Amino acid sequence: MTADAMDRSRFNHVPTRIEGLVDLAFNLWWSWHPAARILFKQVNAHAWKESGHNPVRMLREIPEEYLVRAAQNMEYLRRYDIIMKRYQEYMARKNSWFTEEYSSCRPVTIAYFSAEYGLHHSLPFYAGGLGFLAGDHLKECSDLGVPLVAVGFMYSSGYLHQHIGPDGSQMNIEERLDRDAAPITRVLDPSGTQIILPVPYIDPTINVAVWKVQVGRIPLYLLDTDIPENNPEHRSISHRLYSGDREQRLLQEIVLGVGGRKVLSYLGVHYSGVHINEGHPAFALIERVRERVGEGLSFEDALGQVRGTTIFTTHTPVPAGTDIFPTEMIDRYFSTYYRCLGIDRERFLALGTAPGDPGGGFNMTVFAMRMSAHHNAVSQRHGEVARAMWQGIWPELPEERVPIDAITNGVHLSTWLNPRMEQLFDRYIGAVCPYWQMEYDNPALWELVDEIPDEELWYLHIWLKTKLFNRMRERKRVRWAARSDVPENIVAEGVLLNPSVFTIGFARRFSTYKRADLIFHDLERLKRIVNNRWRPVQIVFAGKAHPADVEGQQILQKIYRFTQSPDFGGKIAFVEDYGEQMAQYLVHGVDLWLNNPLPPMEACGTSGMKAAINGVPNLSILDGWWIEGYNGRNGWAFGGEYHGGDRTAADADAIYELLEKEIVPLYYETDMHGVPHGWVKTMKESIKSNAPRFCAKRMVKEYVARYYPKVLSCAGTPFSGPGEK
Numbered sequence: 001m002t003a004d005a006m007d008r009s010r011f012n013h014v015p016t017r018i019e020g021l022v023d024l025a026f027n028l029w030w031s032w033h034p035a036a037r038i039l040f041k042q043v044n045a046h047a048w049k050e051s052g053h054n055p056v057r058m059l060r061e062i063p064e065e066y067l068v069r070a071a072q073n074m075e076y077l078r079r080y081d082i083i084m085k086r087y088q089e090y091m092a093r094k095n096s097w098f099t100e101e102y103s104s105c106r107p108v109t110i111a112y113f114s115a116e117y118g119l120h121h122s123l124p125f126y127a128g129g130l131g132f133l134a135g136d137h138l139k140e141c142s143d144l145g146v147p148l149v150a151v152g153f154m155y156s157s158g159y160l161h162q163h164i165g166p167d168g169s170q171m172n173i174e175e176r177l178d179r180d181a182a183p184i185t186r187v188l189d190p191s192g193t194q195i196i197l198p199v200p201y202i203d204p205t206i207n208v209a210v211w212k213v214q215v216g217r218i219p220l221y222l223l224d225t226d227i228p229e230n231n232p233e234h235r236s237i238s239h240r241l242y243s244g245d246r247e248q249r250l251l252q253e254i255v256l257g258v259g260g261r262k263v264l265s266y267l268g269v270h271y272s273g274v275h276i277n278e279g280h281p282a283f284a285l286i287e288r289v290r291e292r293v294g295e296g297l298s299f300e301d302a303l304g305q306v307r308g309t310t311i312f313t314t315h316t317p318v319p320a321g322t323d324i325f326p327t328e329m330i331d332r333y334f335s336t337y338y339r340c341l342g343i344d345r346e347r348f349l350a351l352g353t354a355p356g357d358p359g360g361g362f363n364m365t366v367f368a369m370r371m372s373a374h375h376n377a378v379s380q381r382h383g384e385v386a387r388a389m390w391q392g393i394w395p396e397l398p399e400e401r402v403p404i405d406a407i408t409n410g411v412h413l414s415t416w417l418n419p420r421m422e423q424l425f426d427r428y429i430g431a432v433c434p435y436w437q438m439e440y441d442n443p444a445l446w447e448l449v450d451e452i453p454d455e456e457l458w459y460l461h462i463w464l465k466t467k468l469f470n471r472m473r474e475r476k477r478v479r480w481a482a483r484s485d486v487p488e489n490i491v492a493e494g495v496l497l498n499p500s501v502f503t504i505g506f507a508r509r510f511s512t513y514k515r516a517d518l519i520f521h522d523l524e525r526l527k528r529i530v531n532n533r534w535r536p537v538q539i540v541f542a543g544k545a546h547p548a549d550v551e552g553q554q555i556l557q558k559i560y561r562f563t564q565s566p567d568f569g570g571k572i573a574f575v576e577d578y579g580e581q582m583a584q585y586l587v588h589g590v591d592l593w594l595n596n597p598l599p600p601m602e603a604c605g606t607s608g609m610k611a612a613i614n615g616v617p618n619l620s621i622l623d624g625w626w627i628e629g630y631n632g633r634n635g636w637a638f639g640g641e642y643h644g645g646d647r648t649a650a651d652a653d654a655i656y657e658l659l660e661k662e663i664v665p666l667y668y669e670t671d672m673h674g675v676p677h678g679w680v681k682t683m684k685e686s687i688k689s690n691a692p693r694f695c696a697k698r699m700v701k702e703y704v705a706r707y708y709p710k711v712l713s714c715a716g717t718p719f720s721g722p723g724e725k
Contacts, residue, residue: 004188004212010180013064017077018070018080020084020087021039021043021055024055024084024087026183026185027183027215028214028216029216030055032412033083033414034422036087037055038079039083040058040059042076043058043067043070044062053581054120054182054183055183056181057178090217096146098144102708108271108272108708109270109271110272110274111264111273111275111284112134112150112151112275112277113150113151113256113257113260113274113281113284114151114277115242115277115281116131116134116153117150117213118131118133118134118580119135119139119213119220121579121580121581123182123184125152125153129508130278130315132580133378134152135215135415136412137700138218138220139412139696140410140412140700141218142215143414146704149218149269150219151220151221151222151223151256151260151263151264151281152221153255153256154184154209154211154226155239155240155241156226157176157177157239157240160172160240161175161577162544162576164492164556170544170553170556172547179211184211184222186209194210195210195267196208196227197210197262197263199254199258199262201290201337201340202254202333204231204234206225206230206234207229209224209227210223210224221263221264223238223255223259225237225238226238234251236248242546244546244547244548246329249325250325250330251333252280254283254333257281257285257287258284261287261288261291265291273309273708274288275311275703275707276312276372277315278313278315278368279312279363279365280364282367285310285371285372286371288302288306289302290302290337290340290341293340293341293342294340299342303371307373308710308711309711310371310373310374311374311375311707312371312375312376313377313407314365314368314369314375314376314382314603316603317389318513318601322363323363327349330352331345349362351371352364352367352370354392369393373710374403374707374711375405376404376406378406378603379624379625379627380627381600381627382602382603382604382624383405383406384600385600387402405706408625408628409604409625409699410606410696411609411695412695413613413696414437416613418588422437424457424460425449428451429446432448440692440697441692443693446687449684450688454675457683458676458680461615464588464614465503465589465590465591466589467585468589469497469589472494472575472585476489476494492560492563496570496571497571498538501537501571502538502592502664502667502668503538504538504539504540504590504591504592505542505590505611506539506543506593506594507542507543507578507586508543509544510544510549510552510553510556512549512551512552513597513598515651516541516559517559518596518648518655519596519652520558520562521652529660529664530568532664534668535665535667535668537664538571538572539572539594540573541559541563542578542586543556559572559574588614588616590616591616592619593611594618595607595608595624596639596655597624602621605620605623605626606625606694608625608629609629609690612635612690612694613694616683616686617634617686618634618635618636618686619638619659620636621637621638621651622639622640623639625694628693633685634682634689636662666679666682
């Protein structure tokens with residue numbers, strides 16, 4: 001019925017012998033297969049770097065002579081043929097973990113809705129951890145063969161690009177996405193025109209154009225309102241992720257939910273269940289109800305069907321993470337919708353009314369909870385917090401029986417494991433278990449990490465650390481060459497960092513509860529730690545504050561001023577415009593990952609997992625995932641005891657104590673060759689204990705085992721899992 005449109009005339013200069021590069025460039029499979037990325041890099045390393053590691057842009061802009069040279073190079077062609085065969089076999093594979101484990105169920109599909117996806121920096125459709133979690137979920141579903149289709153937004157301006165002024169103020173820079181230089185394609189109707197559909201029952205009409213990102217074997221459909229068919233005020237709906245304007249935010253969520261469901265219906269995508277990531281896409285559920293009412297079901301029967309086939313994942317205990325809209329705003333856009341559902345206004349609004357707060361507005365998390373039968377938090381601790389937060393929705397149940405389960409997040413190892421680290425594991429784990437990448441959720445195989453000589457792991461880590469610092473300096477060199485930087489910023493952003501000095505990394509959104517400035521609580525003590533003559537310490541900060549978060553921007557500015565202070569001797573740095581690419585360098589290259597949010601505000605946190613699998617130990621407060629991850633040997637923990645009132649001083653003191661008495665001395669305790677064997681032992685334990693437990697493979701398998709049977713049986717689909725065949 002439909003087709004993807006790739007303007008191949010832009011790639012006519014690619015020789016026929018290697019034209020498979022074009023198809024490969026438009027499938028993000030290359031983003032988690034280093035050998036595939038090397039195919040593009042070996043055509044021309046400079047062009048690959050200049051493209052920002054975006055193969056579509058590279059192929060569009062590179063002179064033909066380099067491609068012709070590659071097509072005539074036999075060594076290159078041998079590598080090309082091997083990688084293309086691997087890619088084609090991957091895409092055509094009929095057997096997978098899912099088909100083997102669930103062989104008795106007929107083909108089914110889950111529709112996955114999320115407001116953001118962190119897949120690659122060439123597609124800036126993410127703001128933070130929620131987006132990367134969604135991106136990792138899609139990649140792992142592709143690897144495991146889980147039948148999934150995803151829906152999201154085409155943000156033409158992404159989230160925000162960050163520039164830090166000399167005074168530390170955050171400036172938000174808008175950079176329009178060049179869609180023809182990104183790994184996305186237009187979805188066409190039978191006449192060859194890009195599909196444009198109206199969002200049902202919204203007045204005035206809002207139209208969406210449909211794009212597609214191919215994530216391995218998983219299609220991700222993106223909705224775009226920035227088209228001439230819309231009024232000017234509606235074109236901006238999809239401009240930027242998480243608009244600060246409340247009405248614009250409501251329109252985004254209507255388009256994502258109601259419009260997203262319409263797109264799947266038009267495309268003929270049949271699915272048996274829905275998984276919604278946070279409350280932003282929850283209107284997709286009411287559209288499913290409306291369709292069933294239109295087919296003759298009563299509202300309550302239709303609601304029962306939809307609830308039984310829906311999984312809702314809540315990602316935050318932070319109130320600001322829940323969207324609440326005034327009822328009059330809901331009326332403005334749903335007054336026609338009420339009648340289509342066969343119910344009155346009061347019944348509809350009741351679905352989103354928080355218990356005990358009848359005048360509090362329409363709460364999207366409450367709405368999502370009531371529209372779904374299966375709910376989960378993203379860590380065991382978050383499950384406890386979520387059950388306490390939302391008990392009022394089930395007043396007849398005691399808190400411990402509130403139906404909010406927990407599936408702890410995981411990260412996609414093939415994306416976040418450094419390629420050099422993967423090669424090291426392949427030599428020592430692969431020697432015993434050749435297909436270890438296919439079963440890296442098996443804790444037993446990770447015990448083989450102990451076989452790696454300390455020297456090899458340590459020297460690789462130092463190489464990655466040096467690579468991080470070189471990357472930071474290169475970014476500043478480019479800005480300086482473009483005459484767009486000032487001397488104060490150059491020093492502040494890390495050019496004086498020393499690879500031989502113990503380096504702490506802190507990188508995340510600058511929300512107040514993350515307490516990015518906690519380590520500066522006692523300045524004199526921190527100065528002594530940082531400037532210790534024999535055991536110096538460096539700290540690298542990165543992260544963005546939301547444009548509407550004034551307090552978060554003030555914390556960022558405060559820290560930036562410390563980076564400029566001579567009192568710290570150039571040992572405090574801030575990396576501006578933190579994104580997926582810089583995150584890779586940081587989680588691979590720092591020595592220690594610091595995490596100190598205000599408990600119990602950390603739902604899970606995945607950045608520490610990414611560091612841990614690369615041998616970077618965590619120093620984290622006991623909240624989120626670290627309660628499950630910490631074993632006393634794989635890093636350091638603090639803050640587990642109860643603190644009434646302000647706990648700032650106690651938590652800061654705990655960090656200083658651990659750094660002064662345990663962490664920094666252990667790091668600098670080396671042999672004659674400069675290898676800190678005690679530290680390397682902690683690195684190995686970090687890898688062994690965390691890689692199998694906090695990988696996306698374990699996470700996705702858990703979602704399938706726990707929820708698919710329930711969702712699909714409610715959809716009338718026979719389903720048997722392991723042990724049920």
